[in-house]
Amino acid sequence: MSTVDRALVRDVAAIAAAAGVVGVSFGAIAVAAGVSVWLASAMSMLVFAGGSQFMVVGVVAGGGSPVAAVLAGLLLNARHLPFGMVVSDVLGRSWPMRLIGTHLMVDESVAFALAQQDPAKRRAAYWLCGGTLFVSWNIGVLVGALAGRALGNPDALGLDAAFPAAMFALLLPSLRASADTAESKRAAAVARKVALLGAAIALVTTPFLPAGLPVLLALLGLSVALR
Amino acid sequence: MTLLPVLLLAAGTYAFRLAGPLLSQRIQVSARVQRLLTLSAIALLSALVATATLTSSGGFGGAARPTGVAVGAVLAWFRLPFVVVVVAAAGTAAVLRMLGVP
Known part of the structure; x- marks a missing residue:
């Protein structure tokens, strides 16, 4: 454990605490949408990808079909494919460990791994972050699902506002230049255009289309990046 | 489900x-x-983010939620901690609803 330094543990703890809070809101929202406590927990352990879980519950709660919900969730999770190509070296050599490590692949664990140069530290950061998030996320979901039912209406707590705000905070780093270079600024500008156009397409089509489809149509926002 | x-x-x-x-x-x-x-x-x-902020069941979802999200978004923009963003967004929407804003 000598490769796990104190700063890494502190940063992972902060992210894990935040994930726990979002997990609580997911549990409460899922229960409010008619998902049972055990199904919300099972989904969180088996899928372990917050954005897609919120999307599936949101589509179903909004009256969409489960098929559209799963397709929308899968589309959202397609980004794990390039992620996996980036972090495949940290997963280890033995196949049982590789298969476990694969399940811990989330935005945060990938980002933590990328921030480290040394291979041993890369591996430590990925596993510490992924493992801690798995625990805090699932505990949070269970607590939220149980409390949400006791509280009756999570909207009274404003939890429906917490989720979009959290997603926005997670999106922000992608929409800002990561370095003071022309290349980085140009990439961030393209990302902002794609984000704005995608959001606008989804908003404009929401009154006319079945739930879930407007979010998929947001992919047309990519057109500004293809020119 | x-x-x-x-x-x-x-x-x-x-x-x-x-x-x-x-x-x-x-x-x-x-x-x-x-x-x-x-x-x-x-x-x-x-x-x-856009649809979850502004719509519910295919229509406008009321003012409390977008106001809460806007407060959270501003805090996130000024790089406040993630937990602060989440709690402030929820707290704003909750207080507005307590005051009768839909």
Whole structure:
């Protein structure tokens, strides 16, 4: 454990605490949408990808079909494919460990791994972050699902506002230049255009289309990046 | 909601996660394709933020939620901690609803 330094543990703890809070809101929202406590927990352990879980519950709660919900969730999770190509070296050599490590692949664990140069530290950061998030996320979901039912209406707590705000905070780093270079600024500008156009397409089509489809149509926002 | 869509989502998501490590031993994805995959996630998440903020059941969802999200977004913009962003957004919406704002 000598490769796990104190700063890494502190940063992972902060992210894990935040994930726990979002997990609580997911549990409460899922229960409010008619998902049972055990199904919300099972989904969180088996899928372990917050954005897609919120999307599936949101589509179903909004009256969409489960098929559209799963397709929308899968589309959202397609980004794990390039992620996996980036972090495949940290997963280890033995196949049982590789298969476990694969399940811990989330935005945060990938980002933590990328921030480290040394291979041993890369591996430590990925596993510490992924493992801690798995625990805090699932505990949070269970607590939220149980409390949400006791509280009756999570909207009274404003939890429906917490989720979009959290997603926005997670999106922000992608929409800002990561370095003071022309290349980085140009990439961030393209990302902002794609984000704005995608959001606008989804908003404009929401009154006319079945739930879930407007979010998929947001992919047309990519057109500004293809020119 | 039933267990089947959850299992399908779980299996599909795991397949996406596993495909990367399996493929990286064989082929090299171009930087351009990687960038487009990232941008497609940004487009989807932005659309999700916009619709989750402003709509519910295909119509406008009331003023309390977007106001709460706006407060959270401003705090996130000024790089306040994630937990502060989440709690402030929820707290704003909750207080507004307590005051009778839909």
